[in-house]
């Protein structure tokens with residue numbers, strides 16, 4: 001009998017799942033339902049679209065015809081209902097689809113702070129291409145913008161607005177940028193770059209409300225009672241997995257939709273993957289959430305295989321992200337958290353992982369570079385995390401060392417000898433343990 005697969009969400013998790021299913025089930029009927037009427041595009045690329053570094057066409061890495069050729073049916077629409085008993089979903093336009101296996105790959109949405117005026121016109125978040133287009137439209141007429149929040153998206157919004165000639169003020173509740181993930185030197189490096197780009201940073205400032213005029217943002221008010229006039233308020237205080245459909249289907253949820261290591265939810269025919277899923281790692285017994293492009297692809301691929309009844313239980317790899325923060329190319333791998341609390345991000349941000357906050361039995365060593373900065377987090381017998389800023393030559397071999405849990409005991413003393421020795425010791429470790437293809 002032909003199996004019917006329905007996938008809700010056409011982001012990387014949904015698309016990777018559809019492709020994996022087709023590889024393992026050439027006869028199955030595959031449908032993807034997605035709320036956006038665009039083709040498959042890169043969400044991390046939206047930051048580059050905002051600064052004008054790339055045109056919109058560059059976001060689209062593969063033509064829709066690829067899926068037509070693979071016999072994957074696409075429907076643009078929003079699912080409003082799941083009936084697990086009848087194995088059926090219903091869209092807002094009334095269309096119904098039956099499934100044997102259903103995947104929820106619905107992603108996450110930006111959270112807004114609960115302050116008066118937050119729904120005024122001109123308050124923006126950055127979840128998708130429509131949001132980026134709206135921000136660019138608003139920036140054309142705006143003189144001044146305020147950005148609140150933290151993590152990667154706050155910086156992307158600030159840089160995007162500044163690049164469009166808008167006087168940009170970044171209001172931080174805390175005293176330094178992304179303190180839970182970056183160390184003080186790294187935060188200062190990013191803040192220095194932002195200042196060079198003309199972005200004005202205000203520390204220790206908390207948003208109390210948004211003041212409107214004729215339904216539009218006119219100013220922000222801060223907790224100390226002062227106001228700052230602006231035409232745009234951009235918000236990036238974190239994200240929340242979309243749980244509505246899971247709740248309608250009676251699935252168990254925590255921060256995300258609960259899934260086991262086979263991506264199965266508490267209903268055996270419904271699976272969850274990507275930003276929306278809180279996946280159990282059998283090794284640690286803990287559930288994790290990532291908001292990472294690479295993790296969404298991995299999840300989607302693995303969930304698709306499980307939906308076909310093949311594949312092995314998922315082992316969560318050390319999360320990694322290669323991104324630009326304040327113009328500095330930065331790779332974050334594994335457990336890099338500083339243990340500090342970040343008051344600017346109230347939940348997980350985009351391009352972020354809760355694994356980065358985990359503290360292993362480890363300590364950090366930092367190289368003495370200026371713009372090219374390196375921080376290694378050393379566990380008793382392996383590297384558990386790394387931050388590479390600037391020159392990226394070490395990024396790939398470090399990914400290998402951390403993800404493959406390479407034993408470093410023989411090099412550990414040298415690695416921990418201090419800033420001057422660390423790069424040389426790491427180079428020796430790489431030459432001895434990293435295969436050429438991974439270096």
Ligand SMILES: Cc1cc2nc3c(=O)[nH]c(=O)nc-3n(C[C@H](O)[C@H](O)[C@H](O)COP(=O)(O)OP(=O)(O)OC[C@H]3O[C@@H](n4cnc5c(N)ncnc54)[C@H](O)[C@@H]3O)c2cc1C
Pocket residue numbers: 008009010011012013014033034035036043044045046047077078079080105106107108126127128152153156242245273274275276290291292293294296320321322323350351352
């Ligand atoms: C601005 C920005 C910058 C980012 N930067 C980075 C970065 O530097 N590095 C990195 O690794 N990651 C980054 N990310 C995160 C990365 O893009 C996400 O982790 C990834 O897209 C998650 O994939 P997903 O398939 O789970 O969900 P999504 O890509 O969010 O896709 C979910 C899809 O489901 C659809 N959907 C939701 N509900 C329904 C419904 N009821 N019916 C039908 N369709 C529905 C949505 O419309 C959406 O198209 C960034 C994201 C953004 C927005």
